[in-house]
Amino acid sequence: MRFQIIILTFFCLILSSMFVWVTNSLAVQSQEHIVEISALRFSPTSLEVKSGDVVKWVNKDNRRHQLMSISEGGWRSRILRRGDSFVLFVGKTTFYICALHSNMRGEIKVRSD
Ligand SMILES: [Cu+2]
Structure with a gap:
């Protein structure tokens, strides 16, 4: 019985440290960038x-x-009024324009490393 409790405690310790490791590595990876209009x-x-x-x-x-x-x-995006914002997860290089002013153009370059 005592042996089983020790094994169970050990197992829980391993599980919780794995959980901390996974959440930490997810938190560090993504960065937010701002584009002002x-x-x-x-x-x-x-x-x-x-x-x-x-x-x-x-x-x-x-x-x-x-x-x-x-x-x-x-x-x-939806139509953005002054003060509105639009958020996007970027997976690949994208060229974009303003649908209301087609001479407004921009680019998000995704580097692979
Ligand atoms: Cu516009």
């Missing part, structure tokens, strides 16, 4: 990130804008 421009126009990073666009312009990918597997 103002004066009909994206800043930065070209942004380099790692796969799995998060990009957040923030509309600081007085106009409304709508982000739209022009790369394969495209996506589109």
Whole structure:
């Protein structure tokens, strides 16, 4: 009986340390990047990130804008008013424009390392 309790305690210790290791490694990997929208421009126009990073666009312009990918597997944001933001997990290099002002263009470059 005493032996079984020792084995069980040991097993629980291993399980909990594995859990801590997994949550720590997940927390470190993803980084958030900000792209500001103002004066009909994206800043930065070209942004380099790692796969799995998060990009957040923030509309600081007085106009409304709508982000739209022009790369394969495209996506589109809702219409963003001043103060609104749009968040995206990035998996691959993407070119995007504003669906309301097609001369506004930007790029998210995903580097592999
Ligand atoms: Cu726009």
